Every structure is written in structure tokens, then in C-alpha cells.
Amino acid sequence: MSLNQQPAIAVRDLCFNWPDGTSVLSSCSLEVPKGEFWMLLGTNGSGKSTLLRLLAGLLAPKSGQIEIQPPVGFVFQNPDHQLVMPTVGADVAFGLVEEKLPPVSIRQRVDEALDLVNLLPLRGRPIYALSGGQKQRIAIAGAIARRCEVLLLDEPTALLDPDSQLDLVRQVRQLVTRQQICALWVTHRLDELDYCDGGFLLERGRVVAQGEPNRLKQRLTST
Numbered sequence: 001m002s003l004n005q006q007p008a009i010a011v012r013d014l015c016f017n018w019p020d021g022t023s024v025l026s027s028c029s030l031e032v033p034k035g036e037f038w039m040l041l042g043t044n045g046s047g048k049s050t051l052l053r054l055l056a057g058l059l060a061p062k063s064g065q066i067e068i069q070p071p072v073g074f075v076f077q078n079p080d081h082q083l084v085m086p087t088v089g090a091d092v093a094f095g096l097v098e099e100k101l102p103p104v105s106i107r108q109r110v111d112e113a114l115d116l117v118n119l120l121p122l123r124g125r126p127i128y129a130l131s132g133g134q135k136q137r138i139a140i141a142g143a144i145a146r147r148c149e150v151l152l153l154d155e156p157t158a159l160l161d162p163d164s165q166l167d168l169v170r171q172v173r174q175l176v177t178r179q180q181i182c183a184l185w186v187t188h189r190l191d192e193l194d195y196c197d198g199g200f201l202l203e204r205g206r207v208v209a210q211g212e213p214n215r216l217k218q219r220l221t222s223t
């Protein structure tokens with residue numbers, strides 16, 4: 001990252017408690033450069049999903065700062081919680097409603113986004129007739145159509161079979177490189193680390209290791 005370039009995501013001293021007072025994040029800090037693909041790992045309950053929700057503005061922090069380049073796209077673990085329209089094309093277009101674009105521009109954005117995730121031929125297909133991996137790619141296309149600068153993905157491969165898992169991570173790798181967006185991907189799968197530029201290890205709500213994916217992998221396999 002060049003010295004004067006702003007990171008796509010910058011988190012400083014972030015703290016978050018649940019209403020019952022349970023602390024989830026305490027002085028959590030991290031930065032993700034523009035145009036890079038980073039992963040977030042950590043044991044169950046270490047605060048990964050909570051951090052992603054704070055980054056997306058779905059939760060409000062107790063203290064600390066979040067700077068994130070808008071627009072931000074979010075991909076949930078279960079795409080059935082995210083896809084709301086009856087067909088592929090309509091679902092991707094749904095995210096553009098607020099922009100009040102003319103129909104021809106909507107069609108163009110939808111087609112471009114579907115093409116980028118290699119699903120343009122499925123534009124007219126009903127959502128129920130898609131595989132889990134295809135559904136995740138539609139959710140990603142929705143974010144791309146909105147011209148998201150940052151893509152947050154919360155264990156997007158958790159419900160996929162092994163082949164589809166690798167297809168999805170390769171697809172996101174390609175998108176990040178081609179579109180120069182930033183992606184932060186939560187995972188428990190160490191083999192996915194092979195596709196990213198760097199990773200963070202979260203423990204009890206703070207980053208305890210970060211950087212080169214192989215080094216992180218070694219640390220996680222030796223413990």
C-alpha cells in the first residue's frame with residue numbers, strides 16, 4: 001500500500017458490548033488496503049461476525065472509529081437470508097432501486113455484474129432453481145451492480161460443498177483483482193487462505209496476528 005493512500009477499511013480501538021454487558025470487541029484495530037482480498041479468522045465466538053456487522057453499519061460500536069469506503073456490500077453465510085426476488089435478474093436489479101436509474105442502465109448494470117460472476121446465462125432463472133454456490137454468486141453480483149468498493153463476506157462457503165467452496169473463493173479473488181475492490185472474508189477454512197493477500201487472526205475480540213497468509217496458516221496449524 002502506498003503511504004498516502006487511504007485504506008479501504010480502517011478500524012481503530014473498536015469496542016462493542018451486547019446489551020447484557022458482555023464484551024465482544026475490545027480495542028480492536030485493523031486496516032485493509034484498497035484493491036486487496038483479506039480474510040478474518042478466529043475461534044468460535046471471537047467476534048468475527050460482530051466485527052463484520054459493525055463494519056456494515058448493522059450494529060453501532062460502544063467506542064472507537066470505523067472508516068470504510070462506501071458503498072459497502074454484505075454477503076451472508078446463508079444466501080436464502082439475502083435473496084428476495086423471484087428471479088436472478090430481478091434480485092440483482094432490486095439493489096439498484098434507490099439509485100433511480102433508467103431501465104436501460106439498470107439492465108446494463110445487472111448484465112455486467114452477472115457476467116463478472118459468470119452467471120449471465122442464468123438471468124431469467126428462478127432463485128429456487130439455483131445451487132448454493134450460484135446463490136452466493138448472485139448475492140455478490142448484487143453488490144457489484146451497486147458498484148460496491150468494499151465487499152464483506154461472512155463465512156460465504158460454510159454451506160457449500162467442497163468444489164463450490166473453492167469455486168467461490170477463486171471467483172472473489174478474480175473479482176478483487178479485476179475490479180480493484182476490497183474484500184474481507186470470514187472463514188474457518190485454512191485452505192481458503194491460499195487465495196487472499198493477507199489475514200487477521202481474532203482472539204477474544206482483538207487482532208492478535210495479521211499479515212502474510214502462509215505465516216498465519218503455520219501459526220494456526222502449529223497450535
Ligand SMILES: Nc1ncnc2c1ncn2[C@@H]1O[C@H](COP(=O)(O)OP(=O)(O)OP(=O)(O)O)[C@@H](O)[C@H]1O
Pocket residue numbers: 018024042043044045046047048049050051
Ligand atoms: N445477538 C446477540 N446477543 C447477544 N450475544 C450475541 C449475539 N450475537 C452473538 N453473540 C455473542 O457474541 C460473541 C461473538 O459472536 P460472533 O458471532 O461475532 O463470533 P464469531 O467469531 O463470528 O463466531 P463463529 O465463528 O462461531 O461464527 C459470542 O459469544 C456470541 O454468543
